[in-house]
Ligand SMILES: O=C(NCCCOc1c(-c2ccc(O)c(O)c2)oc2cc(O)cc(O)c2c1=O)[C@@H]1CCCN1C(=O)/C=C/c1ccc(O)c(O)c1
C-alpha cells in the first residue's frame with residue numbers, strides 16, 4: 439500500500455496575476471470538490487480507481503485560512519467570495535468565523551513576528567484571512583468537509599500550514615466524528631498521521647551530502663542522532679511542493695532539476711530505515727534565476743492554453759511526457775519503493791564506507807545498497823548479508839520474465855559480492871534485494 443498526497447481538492451480562488459500560479463490552490467473559496475483537477479464525480483472516480491489498486495489518497499487539507507483579504511471574485515467552482523467583507527457563501531462563512539483584533543494584536547491583522555506563537559496562529563499568513571478554529575461552527579464545517587472526503591474513501595490528510603493553527607484546535611477538530619472511516623473496521627486514528635510531523639531538516643542535510651558539502655561517511659549514524667524526531671513520528675522527503683521552488687522552509691534542497699543527485703538522495707532515503715518516506719511527483723517549468731531567486735517559481739502545472747490542466751502522457755518506458763516530471767515513475771525510484779517494501783522491518787546492518795563519499799549498507803538479510811557519490815571509481819568486495827544467489831541490480835534495470843534487464847550481482851556462500859561502480863556513471867548506485875533474485 440502506498441500513500442499519495444494530492445493538491446487541495448476543494449474549490450479555490452482563480453488568481454490571474456500571476457496567471458494561474460500553483461499556489462492559487464492554497465486559497466480556499468469553499469469545500470466543494472471542484473478545481474482545475476476536476477469535479478466531485480471525477481474526484482470520486484479517481485479515489486475509487488486508486489483504492490482498487492491499493493494506492494491510498496491523502497488530500498492536502500487547507501483549513502487555516504480562506505483567500506487573501508483584498509479583493510473578491512468567483513472560485514473554480516463558481517462560488518462568489520469577498521475577502522473584504524469576509525463573505526464565503528459557498529461554505530458559508532461570514533466575518534463572525536475569522537480571527538480579528540480580539541485575538542490578533544498586530545495593527546493590520548497580518549503576521550509580522552514569526553517568533554510570537556500567538557501572532558503566528560491568530561493573525562493572517564501573507565494576508566490570507568485567518569479562520570477561527572476555536573469556534574464550533576467553523577470546526578463543524580471543516581469536520582463536514584473531512585467526513586465528506588472520508589466517505590469518498592481517502593485514507594488521511596496532509597494538514598497545510600499546521601504551525602499556523604493551535605495544536606489544541608487541531609486535536610479537538612480531529613477528535614470529532616471524523617475518526618470513523620465510514621463503516622470500515624479500521625479507525626481513522628490508525629491511519630491519520632496527526633502525530634506525524636514533516637521533517638524539513640532531513641532534505642536539507644541529505645542535499646549537503648549529495649552535493650558533496652558533508653562527507654557521506656557521516657550517514658553511518660543517520661537518524662535520531664542527527665537531532666531528528668523519533669523515526670515512527672516523522673514524514674521524511676527530499677523535497678516538497680514548496681521548497682522545491684527554493685522558498686518556504688527549505689531552499690537548497692535537491693529537486694528533479696538535478697536528477698543525478700536527486701535519485702541518489704531518494705535511493706538512500708528509500709533504502710534507509712528512518713522515517714515514513716514520501717516521494718514527490720512534480721512538473722517542469724522554465725526556471726528563471728535572477729540573483730538566486732527563481733522569478734518563475736509561481737508557475738502552475740502544464741496547461742492547454744485555456745488554463746485547463748494538461749493530461750499526463752505516458753511514454754513507452756512508463757515515464758511521463760507533456761511537461762510532467764513524475765519522479766515516482768522513474769525506474770530507479772519505483773524500484774527502490776519495492777526495495778523498501780521487501781526489506782520493511784529489518785535493521786540497518788553491514789555498514790561500509792571508504793572514509794569519504796562511498797557507502798554501502800544492508801537491510802537485515804533482505805537487501806543491500808552501494809552508493810558511490812565520489813568522483814572516483816568504486817571497486818570492492820563487500821559483505822552483503824544476503825543468501826547466496828544472483829540478484830538483479832534494480833537501479834540499472836528491472837527483473838523481467840526471469841531476466842535482469844540491467845546488471846546482475848552474484849553473492850557467494852559467504853555473503854560476499856564484488857561491486858564495481860564508475861564515479862562518472864549517471865546512476866552510480868547498485869541495489870539488490872531478495873524480492874527478485876533468481
Ligand atoms: O511569496 C509568497 N508567499 C510568502 C512566503 C511563503 O509563505 C507561505 C507559507 C509559508 C511558507 C513557509 C513557512 O515557514 C510558513 O510558516 C508559511 O505557507 C502558505 C500556505 C498556504 O496554504 C498558502 C500560502 O500562500 C502560503 C504562503 O504564502 C508566495 C505568494 C503568495 C503565495 N506564495 C507562496 O510562496 C506560497 C507558499 C506555500 C503554499 C502552500 C504551502 O503548503 C506551503 O508550504 C507554502
Ligand SMILES: [Ca+2]
Pocket residue numbers: 502558559560561568569602603
Ligand atoms: Ca491561523
